[in-house]
Amino acid sequence: MNQVTLTINGIRITAPEGEKLLWAALDNGIYIPNLCGLKENTEPLAACRLCFVEIQGRNKPVTACTETVTERMVVDTKGEQCLRLAKSGFELLMASHALDCGHCLKNRNCELQRIAHHLRVSLKPRILRKILRDLPVDDSHPAFIYDPNKCVLCGRCIWVCRNHVKSGVFGFAHRGFQRRVTTFGDEPMGRSDCDGCLECVRVCPTGALVERGAVPRLGRTEPVY
Amino acid sequence: MTRNSFPQPITRQEEVEAKQKTRRVLKGFTKKRANLIPILQAVQRKLGYLPRIAMAEIAIFLDIPSVDVYEVVTFYNQFRLNPPGKHSVRVCLGTACHMKGGYITLDAWERRLKIKRGDTTPDREFDLDTVACVGCCTMAPVTVVDEKPEAKVEPTKVDGLLLAFEREKQQTSEKPQ
Structure with missing residues (x-):
C-alpha cells in the first residue's frame, strides 16, 4: 500500500494512503482526544466532537476522524482554536455525566479521565450547570451492567453490536436530552436477544457498560487534575 | 419528562387485529428501508397508534433491527405509542x-x-x-x-x-x- 508523509506537531510521520488522520496520529503515538471513533468503522460517526485539529491551509479546525491523510499535510493538534472546541465539547459532555469515579469500575481506565488529563481540564464542568439524566441503572443482564447516566452517546456499542456480532440489540431512541442507548421498547437488557458477547463492554469508553463482577482498579479514588 | 414506552397494555384480541392490519398495509410497500416513515404513517393512519407488535412486524418486513424502528418512532412527535383516547x-x-x-x-x-x-x-x-x-x-x-x-x-x-x-x-x- 502506498504511504504518505505528513507532519503532526512538527513530527514527520508516514501513514497508509486513505487512512483517517485520527488513526494515523494515534498509531504514531500522538494522542488526539476521541470517544466515538472505531478504527474498523470506515464511515466515522463524528459524533463526539472532540478530535478537532488544525490543518495548515484551512481556515477552520476539522475533526481528525473524518479527514483523510494527504501528502505533505501539516497538522497541529495543540492549536488554540481546536483545543477550545474540544474543551467546550468535553464540558458539555461532563455537564450531564454522573461523575462517581471513586465507585466507578472504569476508574483509571476511563477515556474521559484520559481526555480531561490531556486537555488539562477538570472532570467537573466549570461554566455549565450540571444537569443529570437520572435514568434507572439496568442490571438485568447476567453478563454486564448498563448505566445510561454515564453514557456519552458515542454509539460505539451500537456499531459493534451490528457489524461485529450481526445483532441489533442496542439502538438510539428518544430525542434531545432524553436521547439514550436502549433496547426495543426500552425493555431491560436481560429480556433482549443479547447473548452476552461483551463486545459492547470492550468498546465503551466510559463506565456506562461494565462487565458484571469486574474488579475496580485500586489506587487514588478520584484523580486530581 | 421521561415518556413511558408502553404504559397501556393492549388485549390479545387488539394485538392480533393490529398484526393483521399492519400486514395488510405492508402489502402496499416494497422492502426498502427508505419506506420506513411512509409505512409508519400508513400503519398509524389505520390503527391510530403504533403498538409494539406493529413495529416488530415492520422490522421483520424491512429486515432491520426492531430497535431502529423504535428509534424513528420515538424521535418524531407525529408517532404515538399509545392508543388514542376518545x-x-x-x-x-x-x-x-x-x-x-x-x-x-x-x-x-x-x-x-x-x-x-x-x-x-x-x-x-x-x-x-x-x-x-x-x-x-x-x-x-x-x-x-x-x-x-x-x-x-x-x-x-x-x-x-x-x-x-x-x-x-x-x-x-x-x-x-
Whole structure:
C-alpha cells in the first residue's frame, strides 16, 4: 500500500494512503482526544466532537476522524482554536455525566479521565450547570451492567453490536436530552436477544457498560487534575 | 419528562387485529428501508397508534433491527405509542403559554387525569400531550380539547372542562332508559 508523509506537531510521520488522520496520529503515538471513533468503522460517526485539529491551509479546525491523510499535510493538534472546541465539547459532555469515579469500575481506565488529563481540564464542568439524566441503572443482564447516566452517546456499542456480532440489540431512541442507548421498547437488557458477547463492554469508553463482577482498579479514588 | 414506552397494555384480541392490519398495509410497500416513515404513517393512519407488535412486524418486513424502528418512532412527535383516547387534550407550551404558566396547566391535567404527557388514561377516555404553539397566543395559556382551543386554562378551568365531559357522559348514558 502506498504511504504518505505528513507532519503532526512538527513530527514527520508516514501513514497508509486513505487512512483517517485520527488513526494515523494515534498509531504514531500522538494522542488526539476521541470517544466515538472505531478504527474498523470506515464511515466515522463524528459524533463526539472532540478530535478537532488544525490543518495548515484551512481556515477552520476539522475533526481528525473524518479527514483523510494527504501528502505533505501539516497538522497541529495543540492549536488554540481546536483545543477550545474540544474543551467546550468535553464540558458539555461532563455537564450531564454522573461523575462517581471513586465507585466507578472504569476508574483509571476511563477515556474521559484520559481526555480531561490531556486537555488539562477538570472532570467537573466549570461554566455549565450540571444537569443529570437520572435514568434507572439496568442490571438485568447476567453478563454486564448498563448505566445510561454515564453514557456519552458515542454509539460505539451500537456499531459493534451490528457489524461485529450481526445483532441489533442496542439502538438510539428518544430525542434531545432524553436521547439514550436502549433496547426495543426500552425493555431491560436481560429480556433482549443479547447473548452476552461483551463486545459492547470492550468498546465503551466510559463506565456506562461494565462487565458484571469486574474488579475496580485500586489506587487514588478520584484523580486530581 | 421521561415518556413511558408502553404504559397501556393492549388485549390479545387488539394485538392480533393490529398484526393483521399492519400486514395488510405492508402489502402496499416494497422492502426498502427508505419506506420506513411512509409505512409508519400508513400503519398509524389505520390503527391510530403504533403498538409494539406493529413495529416488530415492520422490522421483520424491512429486515432491520426492531430497535431502529423504535428509534424513528420515538424521535418524531407525529408517532404515538399509545392508543388514542376518545378525547384528545393538547396543552400548549409555546412561548406565550409558557410565560402564562402552561406548565402549571399541564401539571393540573396530569394530576386530574392521573397520567403523564404522551399517555392515555386506562379507560381510554383521554389522551394527554403537549404542542409547541397553536397560534392563538392572546388566549394563553391554551389547551386544545378535541380540536377546540380553550382560553386561559388555569387549574380550576381544567376541573370545569372535565366536569363538563363527565356530565355529557352521564346524559348520554341516561338517554336510552
